[in-house]
Amino acid sequence: MKKATVGRIERLEYSTNEALNTICSNLTFAGRNLKKIVLTSCTAGEGKSFLTLQIAQNLAKRGKKICLVDADLRRSFLVKRYDITTEGEWVGLAHYLAGYNKLEDVIYRTNLYDICLIPIGRDVANPVPLLDSPDFSAMLDRLAEEFDLVLVDAPPVGLVIDAAEIASVCDGAIFVIEYNKTRRREIQDAHHQIEQTGCRVLGCIINKVRFDTISAKKYYNKSYYSHYNSEYYRKDSGSDGKRKKP
Ligand SMILES: Nc1ncnc2c1ncn2[C@@H]1O[C@H](COP(=O)(O)OP(=O)(O)OP(=O)(O)O)[C@@H](O)[C@H]1O
Ligand SMILES: [Mg+2]
Incomplete structure (x- = not known):
């Protein structure tokens, strides 16, 4: 398997770390059949990618075999933001779904607790036909056999249909909601949209809570x-x- 190095690792505040421990413990006890989990939100920038990586690390530290799939095919910042490097050129989900590479070629083992990563590889202007293809669901099924948990980082529900496509082939969805930003109505609509795909909504994570501003x-x-x-x-x-x- 190819290797990738994560150059930037974030240090978490004590309260953030404690909250993550709780989230990950709940996830561990959510059910044996929950292996393919998508993280989404109503709008951009609420913290999906940040939390996907943090949850992956937290569970990997507990000995779980984790695969992180970056499925934000239109404009992912994951590789750049965390300064993730590999030898040679990246190939990723886009290459696999377009039929250029085999699944084995696009999985990278990272130096971060052996978390495996499938990066996007390259931006795709219209990823819906790719995500809608049987190859995507077959890929997640294969990963679910090989890993304890497959975490899928998706775009927001409110803006594009991609997240619903992804959710339709996952076992569960987690909503990331930025504290004091997202409106109740938006959350209800997004929740409805995900539920309509048949995916179980496991719960939500209220993110970026400023403890100094609330009780x-x-x-x-x-x-x-x-x-x-x-x-x-x-x-x-x-x-x-x-x-x-x-
Ligand atoms: N709990 C947190 N503590 C500290 N920083 C956070 C937290 N959650 C998110 N951030 C920061 O907020 C910014 C936006 O987060 P992130 O990119 O994960 O959002 P996103 O929902 O994936 O956005 P997009 O929809 O554009 O993909 C990043 O700089 C990230 O590091
Ligand atoms: Mg993101």
Whole structure:
């Protein structure tokens, strides 16, 4: 299998990491038959690609064999943003679906916990016929046999039909909703659109929550979690060997 190197790895805040642990634990217990999961959203920039990669890392750290499929064929930034490099030229989903390459040729094993990646390879102006082809669903089925989980990064539902096409051949969908941005009506429409494809909507992730602007701050920062950072929990805090009170 070809190799790829992820050059940029994001460091997460404590609260983000905790939230991700919860999401990934829920995903692990969601059911044995849920192997092909698509992440989508109503509009662009809500955090689908970021979360797909984070979920992939979190589960791979737990020993799961993960394949990440970049199916945002119109304009994916994944490879560029995370400075992912490989020897030679990229070939990817677009090449496979257009019949230029075999599936084996377009799977890259990364240095990031051995997560496997299928990049887009190249932009496609109209990916609907490719995503609608039996090759795409056959590809996901093959990956589901080989991997514990196949995570598919999709474009937003609201703008193009691609996400619905992708969802129609996945076992479950996760909605990424940017806090304080997406309207309820948009979410309802997108939810309806995905459900109509027959794909089970597993739930949503409220992303980019600013804890300093909402009452959750009380819970996360002031009461419980702050104790982890407080003097009280530093072993060397008192000259008498006792821990100082917060
Ligand atoms: N929870 C988060 N914490 C910090 N940064 C985030 C978070 N979620 C998203 N981002 C940042 O927000 C920006 C947009 O995220 P991302 O590209 O993942 O969105 P997207 O939904 O995939 O967008 P598109 O629809 O264009 O593909 C990126 O710079 C990403 O690093
Ligand atoms: Mg994206």
